Amino acid sequence: MLEFLIPNNIVCHAVEAMLFASIACSVLGVIITHLNISSIGFTMTHAAFAGAAVGIFFGLDGTIAAILASLTIAAILGPLSEKARMSTDTILGVLFGMMMAIAIFFIAYMQYLGAGFNASALLFGNVTSLYREEIYALAVISVAAVLFVLIFFKEITAIIFDRRIAEAAGIRVRPIYYALLFMIAISVSLSLNIIGGLLLYVWLVTPAAIAYQFCTTVRGLFLSAPLVAGSVSVAGAWIGFQYSLPVGPLTAVAFSALFLMAVMISPKRRVPTGT
Amino acid sequence: MVGGTIDLAGIYTAYEGSDRPVLKNVSTSIASGEFVVVGGPNGAGKTTFLESINGMLPITHGQARVCGLDVTSHGYAVRRRVGYVIQNFAFDPLAPFTVRHVVMMGRYGLLGYGKQPGEDDRQAVDEAIHLLGIEDLEERPIGKLSGGQQQKVLIAQNLAKNPDILLLDEPFSNLDLCTRDFISEVLTGIADAGCTVVMVSHAFDALPTREIRILVMNDGHLSLDTCCPADEVEERVRTHSGGPHA
Ligand SMILES: Nc1ncnc2c1ncn2[C@@H]1O[C@H](COP(=O)(O)OP(=O)(O)OP(=O)(O)O)[C@@H](O)[C@H]1O
Numbered sequence: 448m449l450e451f452l453i454p455n456n457i458v459c460h461a462v463e464a465m466l467f468a469s470i471a472c473s474v475l476g477v478i479i480t481h482l483n484i485s486s487i488g489f490t491m492t493h494a495a496f497a498g499a500a501v502g503i504f505f506g507l508d509g510t511i512a513a514i515l516a517s518l519t520i521a522a523i524l525g526p527l528s529e530k531a532r533m534s535t536d537t538i539l540g541v542l543f544g545m546m547m548a549i550a551i552f553f554i555a556y557m558q559y560l561g562a563g564f565n566a567s568a569l570l571f572g573n574v575t576s577l578y579r580e581e582i583y584a585l586a587v588i589s590v591a592a593v594l595f596v597l598i599f600f601k602e603i604t605a606i607i608f609d610r611r612i613a614e615a616a617g618i619r620v621r622p623i624y625y626a627l628l629f630m631i632a633i634s635v636s637l638s639l640n641i642i643g644g645l646l647l648y649v650w651l652v653t654p655a656a657i658a659y660q661f662c663t664t665v666r667g668l669f670l671s672a673p674l675v676a677g678s679v680s681v682a683g684a685w686i687g688f689q690y691s692l693p694v695g696p697l698t699a700v701a702f703s704a705l706f707l708m709a710v711m712i713s714p715k716r717r718v719p720t721g722t
Numbered sequence: 723m724v725g726g727t728i729d730l731a732g733i734y735t736a737y738e739g740s741d742r743p744v745l746k747n748v749s750t751s752i753a754s755g756e757f758v759v760v761g762g763p764n765g766a767g768k769t770t771f772l773e774s775i776n777g778m779l780p781i782t783h784g785q786a787r788v789c790g791l792d793v794t795s796h797g798y799a800v801r802r803r804v805g806y807v808i809q810n811f812a813f814d815p816l817a818p819f820t821v822r823h824v825v826m827m828g829r830y831g832l833l834g835y836g837k838q839p840g841e842d843d844r845q846a847v848d849e850a851i852h853l854l855g856i857e858d859l860e861e862r863p864i865g866k867l868s869g870g871q872q873q874k875v876l877i878a879q880n881l882a883k884n885p886d887i888l889l890l891d892e893p894f895s896n897l898d899l900c901t902r903d904f905i906s907e908v909l910t911g912i913a914d915a916g917c918t919v920v921m922v923s924h925a926f927d928a929l930p931t932r933e934i935r936i937l938v939m940n941d942g943h944l945s946l947d948t949c950c951p952a953d954e955v956e957e958r959v960r961t962h963s964g965g966p967h968a
């Protein structure tokens with residue numbers, strides 16, 4: 448799609464994939480961080496990771512298996528998270544450990560068996576051998592995530608403000624909440640091949656956290672998070688190829704550095720000085 | 723505001739994950755335009771009572787009709803016509819919401835998906851903000867207001883909705899004495915305009931001087947359901963609230 452800008456086909460595909468993955472993840476990330484369900488996002492990304500590892504082991508399509516695993520976790524966690532009981536946190540911790548254990552077990556076993564399995568793509572992502580269909584799928588989900596926010600903007604802002612107040616106002620909180628979990632499952636699963644299971648979570652929370660340091664309106668958050676995520680990801684892909692650095696990890700480090708800087712210069716954290 | 727009716731016929735309400743109902747066989751009928759005060763000790767089920775009326779909690783037995791609609795099957799439609807000022811709220815000081823934005827949220831349920839607020843909505847919000855006298859707070863972030871100021875914003879939010887019924891859960895708990903009288907006047911005004919008002923309260927010094935319907939809850943039952951003048955409410959509630967302090 449961006450061939451007219453970037454003549455090298457491989458670099459072009461990498462840039463496109465990073466751009467779409469970052470838009471989808473960061474837009475949903477704004478909602479996730481504000482609903483205080485980061486730990487659900489965390490568990491769902493690792494479920495996608497485990498699903499892909501198991502899927503590949505059984506000779507299935509890794510992405511489809513990732514979507515199924517992530518949706519299954521969403522179906523389990525959705526009702527739990529709605530109640531927001533104390534024990535939810537522990538359950539999430541246990542589930543996260545379980546997902547990591549499954550993923551690592553199958554990856555280790557496949558490496559032991561040999562069979563030409565490349566674990567690093569699943570762990571850290573791979574942007575050099577993308578299929579055209581993967582990029583189209585990412586483009587579709589990033590557009591879907593943006594449309595989701597545009598269509599339900601009022602409802603989402605009210606739910607972010609206070610779930611009970613949103614419900615009392617007559618908003619359909621539950622369907623929107625489940626639609627959100629569904630979108631997260633699809634987005635993280637499609638982004639898995641590009642970003643890798645170990646780093647996926649960075650795309651989901653860090654851009655939103657950076658935007659939060661500067662924005663005072665919800666609109667601002669939804670605009671600046673994908674802007675930050677998109678530009679850092681595109682720059683990461685570009686620089687990674689120029690200097691032969693691993694693209695996913697490089698971008699993740701850049702995000703984290705940017706977050707630290709943002710916290711330091713954020714107007715929200717400024718301590719009043721007594722005069 | 724046209725005023726709405728509430729008809730509860732032997733309702734039981736339980737919280738999810740608990741098999742013991744909190745409300746047990748509650749029946750009452752509230753006519754359009756009544757001013758109702760709900761009293762009773764802590765944990766008696768007053769909040770549960772309000773949330774059963776607007777369908778936020780599931781009714782397990784019995785039937786509740788509000789504004790002529792069955793609450794169990796038409797919860798969303800009921801909540802669009804019923805305002806509800808919640809009891810315990812806590813807003814993040816850094817939350818990116820101005821007072822005006824929060825008041826506008828009262829209109830969101832009435833608007834369809836993908837629709838932005840229009841002139842009508844802005845006008846309703848202006849009126850509600852004016853009625854509560856919080857024009858000077860309009861552009862302030864809600865998280866940085868005092869508890870009483872936040873309380874006023876939430877009342878304005880529910881008035882912006884032009885509800886047929888207004889439910890309030892201890893709206894006076896954060897307010898100073900003067901503000902109580904002021905809010906009481908505001909509520910009298912909307913009740914006079916025909917809106918049914920159902921208010922949980924322990925502050926009986928700020929009731930409108932008109933006939934009041936009192937409901938007293940005790941352990942999930944209605945132990946008193948009667949009408950009396952405002953200055954007798956406190957005594958009636960006191961004698962009918964069971965427990966060691968009665
Ligand atoms: N989320 C919940 N899950 C389970 N039980 C609950 C829940 N909330 C309240 N209850 C129970 O329901 C009963 C009634 O609670 P409710 O909040 O309606 O009381 P209340 O009359 O509003 O009290 P207060 O004056 O303290 O506000 C209490 O015994 C309480 O233990």
Ligand SMILES: [Mg+2]
Pocket residue numbers: 768769770809891
């Ligand atoms: Mg209560």
